[in-house]
Amino acid sequence: MEEDEKAWLAANRDKKTPDDDGWVNISAHSVGASGNGEKGEKEWCGVVGFFHPFCNAGGGGERVLWAAIRATQDRWPSAKCIVYTGDHDVNKDMILARVRERFNIHLHAPTVTFLYLTTRRWVLASTWPYFTLAGQSLGSVILAWDAFSLLVPDIFVDTMGYAFALGLSKFLFKHVPTGAYVHYPTISTDMLQSLDPSSSVGGQGVNAGKGAGAKGVLKRTYWQLFARLYSRVGSSIDVVMTNSTWTQGHIQQLWGPLRRKSKKQNPIVVVYPPVAVSELEEEIEVSEESEKKREAVILYIAQFRPEKNHQLIIQAFSEFLKRGSDAAKSAQLVLVGSVRDDHDSKRVYKLRLLVNELHIKDRVKFHLDASWPQILDWLRKAFVGVNGMWNEHFGIGVVEYQAAGLISVVHDSGGPKLDIVTEVDGKPTGYHATTSSEFALAFEKALSQADPLAMRRRARISAKRFTEQQFAKKWTAQMEKLVAMKV
Template identity: 65%
Template sequence: MDISLLLLSVFFSVVSCLFLPSILTSLGEVIGYYLRRASRTKRELLLAQVSSEQRNYSSEKKQPQSGEEDGWEKIESYAAGTVPNGGKADQDWKGIVGFFHPFCNAGGGGERVLWAAIRATQNRWPDAVCVVYTGDHDVDKTAILKRVENRFNIHLHPPTIHFLNLSTRRYVLSSTWPHFTLLGQSLGSLVLAYDAFNLLVPDIFIDTMGYAFALALSHLFFPSVPTAAYVHYPTISTDMLDSLSVGGQGMNAGTGEGWKGAIKRRYWHLFARLYCTVGSTIDVVMTNSSWTQAHIKSLWGPYRTRRRPNVDSDIDVVFPPVAVEELEGAVEVSEGSEPKRGPYLLYIAQFRPEKNHQLILESFANLLTSYNGFPSFPNEAPKLVLIGSVRNSDDATRVYNLRLLAHELKIKDSVEFVCDATWPQILTWLQRASVGVNGMWNEHFGIGVVEYQAAGLISVVNDSGGPKLDIVVDIDGKPTGFHASTIHEFSEAFAKALSLSPAETLAMRRRARKSALRFTDRGFAEKWIKNMERLVKLQVGPAAKA
């Protein structure tokens, strides 16, 4: 079938189902039936492969380290206690969980959530199979899991995790949709989801990238398959709509003026309504911060209540997992460790446009022009270190352009780029740096900022979003960092952070580390498992009645 015809048919099927459910719900279930039947053989082959790999792994496996094992035993014990009647049937659940994450090998904070979620799921339900739908064709399973270990220090159980390669990922790339990008990418996610269901229909379907439309398609085709969304960032929000005005912030600031702007406003409002309707179909919704939760509640909440009046439609905040415990052990925060730190500003972020590396480079250049030395660092000049993953050629071009900008600003000798850093490399810089930076406007959460705090860095973050509301907040009535919005404000905050007295610096580092304790791997795992239990109960219920 021509892909454009498939796109249109899927789109109109979803929209028709959402707005005319009494007419076309049956049609969706018929399509779902044929998709199930078509993937039945693939399911059997997958389960046979899992059994084979499990036998081979069991014969070769080594004893796990006691510390890691004990930690997960505690989580398993905690989770088991939340299931009614001891939850033995749920504990022994052996279904297939499909994780929809087309860019799973990107190496960013969103991917850390994916791998930590799979690790928690594997430990809670050892016999379940976790399938990741991905478009990363250039790497195999071994390479992906090795990268997960190197980048995040997350160790997964290989036999029960498998990857299914999607051939249509290009339809969710912004470059594929130069006009009406929001709608185009959302429609593209329908094509991608259809591709996924052709490969395998899971027992539970979870989106961890923000493709709510894919979950709506699953609901249309497979009403008995529970769905969940882990929302890092709303596809559209009231802040985005407000940003269209002159004086707004973000990548679309001021684009809502004139007749073209009026069309864009109308288009965005119509898309927001469709996005809200789609969100009402999802069984379990998790958000990564209170900022994201507030936006998703305002968008999806009323629609979910109307569509599901007798169903638990609570939208839960599940803070992303951060290697807080590991950083506590690996990075010393004491008087003795202060001489090991230099006047280094560290920015850990993927090289994407919204991360606003340009703002940080310009702010750092402004700092250097007014730099007269800092008492705590008498023998060293400030240095900016940019660490991030490079996903594709667009990111590589972006890094090249940032290097050119550093050259134009005459700061190239004071800026270091570390692309696709390993976890040991990141640890080294967290031990050496003094200040952690975040420049993104309305960053949904900010895993890198928590890593700064856990390592005792003094954070200078954008005065918005999750870093402002959830992370860089007062502890014991005193600050853990600084907020800024403009070049001047960032430059001034950099100077303040580097000018603190030794006693003030160490006190703020310790408060920052205390703040980070709210965002541990264990805290994420506990909340993830609670929400997964809701999905397992929904899945077991229809199966038990069948």
């Protein structure tokens, strides 16, 4: 890596430095190892290991990874960023090219490299048809051992949610600081409560009501034991970041008591994931002129997975049409999403059957595996953006709705409720709903807005909290704590 850096400097002597591309400018924070202008910290040249076995997947979790590496490179130009990955089918140049194309994030190539793991199959759900949570967690330990056999970093950071990998690191290498960016808790109290049909969340989630009978008792006991183990490994992590207030609350509930006992000084903080807010603002106009081009389209952008609850939104849309109001006369529901495998294809087929049964086939469109330009076209013309997932951990898609100026109708839970669709200047940026009837009423309100442009502008203001620049500053502040433990 040092040789690559020398070669890069020689080839680019007369060109701008890697820090001059305008992506973001990171200034030193108060948590410095040197404590007097951060010179010692700025020149820190250690190795940061990023544990992200699926780094080439191209999803929101990967955007966090690459934005984190970019912020780390900006703050510590001499540091070496190592990514532990299982993507053997792609080399470094191919991965970095996809990062540029997919996320518009330009990394400084000489100080980032990849170490390839051979045991990634152990963290696949398909490897563990039974006791999947425990199996995948054990698999992450195997995968972490694989990673450490290649290189033990100065700082070890997990950006996928493999807390047990961090637990192994702390067990083997006590003096290696560990950091976690938690997208969602592997298990939560809501999951446990969902097993009980009589609880407030008993009818929600993919395991809703499965706590009855002998099999249900076994499942509940297994989850409770797993939650204890999960809490123990979580208590050993030095710096913990979560992607939302909802995730923070559950992680504090699970990890907090033991972290306090072990006297972990760093609080669990929220670092919102980076969203391409600026790009959407540039691509999509929100003005009186653009308002004339909006159509009565309710847009749902989401993968066709069971937790996204497309069925609820289709049923709500059918109820909305039955109202026969002026707002419903020309309304359309557009479902945009990717299809990963045969299971997703069958799910789409069942949704099409439901649309036929409800006699709304001519009012619902399915747009599968849409390209980014096609998604932008829908964001320009749509009126409402909807999200039907219960306890969405954050909701990057909802932020994209706001950045594009859509009026959001989201499930009254999780990140969309607590962090995203909130008031601006005491006025709403969208609507919350839980049942199909509530969603139908929210569609009515959204499409009947007397001044929709005002709400769109408030939504855009709200979205500015989730930019790449905001993420970089908060990420760097937490990374400085880890660097301070090594310098």
